[in-house]
Amino acid sequence: DGYGAASDPSYPAPGPSYGGGGYPIYSDEDSDSREHRRDFRKLKDLHKTNVVDARIRYYKHRGDYYAEISCPRQSDNKKYTWILADSDEKIPSFGIDGTVALAAGLNVRYVAKYSRHGKWSGRDMTNSDKQKFRRVGCHHGTFETSLTV
Amino acid sequence: YGIPANDDPSYSPPANDNPSYSAPANSDNRLYYDYSSRSSSSSSDSSEERECRKLREFDLPSELKSIGVKAKFSEMERRGKTYTTISCPSNTKTYAIIADKSGSNVSQGDITIQDAVLLATGVNIDVVGRCRGRRTTVVANNGDEVKIKTVVCVELSTSPDKY
Numbered sequence: 001d002g003y004g005a006a007s008d009p010s011y012p013a014p015g016p017s018y019g020g021g022g023y024p025i026y027s028d029e030d031s032d033s034r035e036h037r038r039d040f041r042k043l044k045d046l047h048k049t050n051v052v053d054a055r056i057r058y059y060k061h062r063g064d065y066y067a068e069i070s071c072p073r074q075s076d077n078k079k080y081t082w083i084l085a086d087s088d089e090k091i092p093s094f095g096i097d098g099t100v101a102l103a104a105g106l107n108v109r110y111v112a113k114y115s116r117h118g119k120w121s122g123r124d125m126t127n128s129d130k131q132k133f134r135r136v137g138c139h140h141g142t143f144e145t146s147l148t149v
Numbered sequence: 150y151g152i153p154a155n156d157d158p159s160y161s162p163p164a165n166d167n168p169s170y171s172a173p174a175n176s177d178n179r180l181y182y183d184y185s186s187r188s189s190s191s192s193s194d195s196s197e198e199r200e201c202r203k204l205r206e207f208d209l210p211s212e213l214k215s216i217g218v219k220a221k222f223s224e225m226e227r228r229g230k231t232y233t234t235i236s237c238p239s240n241t242k243t244y245a246i247i248a249d250k251s252g253s254n255v256s257q258g259d260i261t262i263q264d265a266v267l268l269a270t271g272v273n274i275d276v277v278g279r280c281r282g283r284r285t286t287v288v289a290n291n292g293d294e295v296k297i298k299t300v301v302c303v304e305l306s307t308s309p310d311k312y
Contacts, residue, residue, distance in 0.1 A: 057277075059225035059232060066225050066234075068277050073292070080271060080309055094311050104309055105243075105271010107290040111223075111234050125273035128240040141312040145270055146305060147245055148256035 040065045041118035046086055046137030048096055054083065054138050065114035069102075071138035080143040083110045085133035092126045096139065100124050100131050106145055112136075200224070201233040201280040207249055207301035212260060218302040220246065225277075233285060235268070235276040237302035244304055245270040248287070248297035257305075266295055272308065 045053050052072065059066040071081045087100035095101055103110040103125050112122040112133075119132045201224055209217045223234040237244040247255055250266035267290040268276045278285040284296040 103273040107269035123240045143309040
């Protein structure tokens, strides 16, 4: 199912103008280096119409692995961005077939926890059900916040 | 090259007592701590890794206190640095996560919150902050990197009904 193939390409190192647009980053972020060995399988991209690639950073805490999923910004800074994961269902009902919405908002990020056998887990935003997934992506929506930002 | 000790996948930290906190609405097996406690670090022997200093609750104006909710926190590590995930109690409600910043304001309708910055807003959102000494650094909604000491979740009434 693709796990025997070459490993996912890591995101390219940000250039000097990276902070000006796209993903917000910490100014002193050290360059990516391949970890010696991992006890988890990385999240993969969700390939769906109108779904763009998420940016993922991996963390560890007391033997558990976590993934911080974030999205490129929208030019309209009042419109929601959605973090989606692969699913056998369509959640919410107004969503995209084969996806579950994990989170939605401005500056949206979602922290998932590694489960096992290449699957990650976390609660969804519609019913707070625990979801298991291997793929994530971002969708730029049109719903607007009521806040003045 | 030296891989930080906590990046060793075979490393198994010893079991630790959970910090005391009121049970969150969602029990997703993640270790949470609240404002009143900080989790004990199982890697205190590593000079690179530091515990997150606790964030206090942002003091909302009186007209908003009824919709202010305490945030919850969870620590993580990455390449020898410590981070904290800031999240809100319900996975299904809409919140604004607001923190302290002098000279900046956040508004909704007629209400303005002084000396505040919007970190993120939406449903089931997390904010990941980097712990540096006495301060926690986060990327705010406007893209600025800000150092914060207090944070709060504000429950909003609008929930998305379409993409």
